[in-house]
Amino acid sequence: MDGFIAYLDTSEVQAGKLKELKAAMADLASFVELNEPRILAYRVYFSADGSTMSVLHFHPDVASLEFHMQVAGPKFPPIAQFIRMRSIEVFGRPTEELVAQLHSKAKLLGDATVTVRDFHAGFGRLPRD
Template sequence: MNGTFVFVGNWTIKEGRVEDARKALSEHTDFVEINEPRLISFNFYIDEDTRRVTCVQVHPDADSMATHMQLISKHLSDGVEWMDTTELEQYYGQKSPRLAELLEPWSSPHVPERYLPEHLAGFTRSTVR
């Protein structure tokens, strides 16, 4: 599939587990940085007061996101004990059939999802001038 693919995930951290989440997400980021050279951007943001964390990923295409899902499925097989609830998952860009298949086991009817498949306009810069 052509075109940038963006994922934004929002979670709530269990009471008393913020430090566990910080450590786990830092380790997860290191794993992703080493194993996914095509990924353009991968960032976590946290509001400790509300125990909310958001992940923003920018992939060059849906195939890169599919690779990410394959890798993290194996890497996260021990679970995410720090996570309380998934608040919202957002997907921007056309999902490939492979990506849709890899996302299926992670989907839940109880988690709101926003999916906008068509990229209307815009650009991505890999370096700042």
């Protein structure tokens, strides 16, 4: 699993925007499922009080995450009105170009930090839905 990439972003939900955000994220998740056959998992989570959203996805390799940014990227700007992104974390070895794209996304959707964590040890058993 040397090429495996995991992605996690966390955002604050703008006051009064939870219902609209949930609808937008359900649409985005459906779009990703239909248009990105290589992605292993794409999950959207909300805190119990609805103030925070996290998006977690798993990719078999960096090309899959790059493809996600290309295909789903145009869907990100409308979501900006609902959130303030706080962080993006990537677990694996993204390309410099991909890191630059993630910094652009972070700026578009808030004042998020981008952190890359390099793989050290372990294994994976990720079943597909």
